[in-house]
Amino acid sequence: MADTRSAPSRGHYHHGDLRNALVGAALKLVAERGAEGFSLREAARELGVSPAAAYRHFADKAALLGAVAIDGMGRLAAEMEKDLSRVPGPAGSAAHAAASLAAVGGAYVEFALRHPAHFRVMFGPWCEHPAMDRLPPEVLRGGRDPYQILVDVLDALVASGAVRAQARQGAEIAAWSMVHGLASLLVDGALELGARERVQAMVLLGRTLLLGLGCRPSIAGPVADPVDGDSRHPSRKRRC
Amino acid sequence: MADTRSAPSRGHYHHGDLRNALVGAALKLVAERGAEGFSLREAARELGVSPAAAYRHFADKAALLGAVAIDGMGRLAAEMEKDLSRVPGPAGSAAHAAASLAAVGGAYVEFALRHPAHFRVMFGPWCEHPAMDRLPPEVLRGGRDPYQILVDVLDALVASGAVRAQARQGAEIAAWSMVHGLASLLVDGALELGARERVQAMVLLGRTLLLGLGCRPSIAGPVADPVDGDSRHPSRKRRC
DNA sequence: CCCTGATGTGATCGGCGTACACATTGCCAA
DNA sequence: TTGGCAATGTGTACGCCGATCACATCAGGG
16 A cells, blocks of 8 residues: 555665655655645655656656545545444344444544545545546455445345335435535534544434434434533534 | 626726635636636736735635635525525425425535535635634625524424424534535535436435434435436446 | 825745656666 | 667756735825
8 A cells, every 4th residue: 555665776766666655655745734735846855756757657746646545545445344344243134234334434434534635635626537436456455445335335234124125225325425524524624523522423424324214213223312411503513 | 796897996006806806716717727726826817916916915825715715605605595495385384394404405516516616615625714614794695604504494394393303413414414425526526426316316315314303204205216217326436 | 295004016936847858777689 | 698678767947836025006194
């Protein structure tokens, strides 16, 4: 996954693996100063390399950011798979399927909050990169696409009997929209939630989606525990 | 709302209303070339004005884009109010409240798709503008905040008996997340939907949310009409 | 009537993305 | 072994950008 360090073969006129090194440097700089403030020249400087060298590996700055975005998709998929593998309970059960849905959603939002700049590059207007359609295997590393993971989890919900097949129609859109919307609002600062409120929001979203898909309330989870004495509007709209 | 034209008072050394003119020019340029490609200098050029003049009215480029974002919030609010005013049926009824929810959601997504660049500026990382918190009255023009409109619609759902008060908790977050997520995915091209699929997705989202809030299915709307002979996955993941 | 504050100008600085000719290197074929 | 070619990195240059500063111009109130 885009290792920054890679042995300069010798008197380092030729870098050896400049392409991946550039992606790594871009990753670091974007995380530090945001995607807006990122500059190709600085990435080159970081690697002790001429600015023009980057153009041997990327058509332009957007292409480099596209590579960063693809890398991010791979990382997101890995996080989702990891959280998914930790879901307890007998696979195939309705409870396990519901918990899996919560797991992938949680991984998605968690990823966005931990790597906000990376997240914005992944979904921003930077990359018109064609490889975003079908992620290359060296990024996916044998795993599934993030979207495919979601599809599979929803299929499992139907297979387990938690959701009727009829309600399955378009469930990807509903699920992805909810989770992507919350992540975007939090990352962009339009919605400001504390840590406790965030997990409440995630629980709420999961329950709302499951109920919306016609799932039995017993599986969808407990009704919202009333916010501990707080205001009627625990959410805080902020800006932008 | 940021009129581009304004009479140069005379030998036009002083422009007369450069601030609003700049916002208008920025609005146009952002719509044409996107927020990334927007340049302060070009906006000044457009108005036949020195680049430095802009700094008499805005601290920096971000502040100008912040003004554009605020303007956009006003327009969004206006669109929502307009669509809301067209909702038929007896005000106060459960059906009217449910239709109102669909109306504001539709206006939100519609706005994003009609002004994608503007939408991205509004929610992007450009504006740290403090006035985004509470929109100035000259932008709101006596109307309500977009967020306040949503809150009021959700309150109406409870008042009409369509949704139990207990389920009201956090409904803003769920509703806003769904609608903002769909809008973002469409605007950024991560999800590609045709016109017919878009309205299906909106209907689906509305029904899912209402069911998720514990609304009676009869009010939440009809079950999804099976996509006309199309694939099992009408949604198309695309890129980014 | 002139002075003061607001507003626009011009020149300038450093940084950026990108293009191009040239230098250096690894490697394969003869 | 050697020669040459494709790949890869360098140096230089161009034009645009955001931002700053001293200065010019105007409007309106004492």
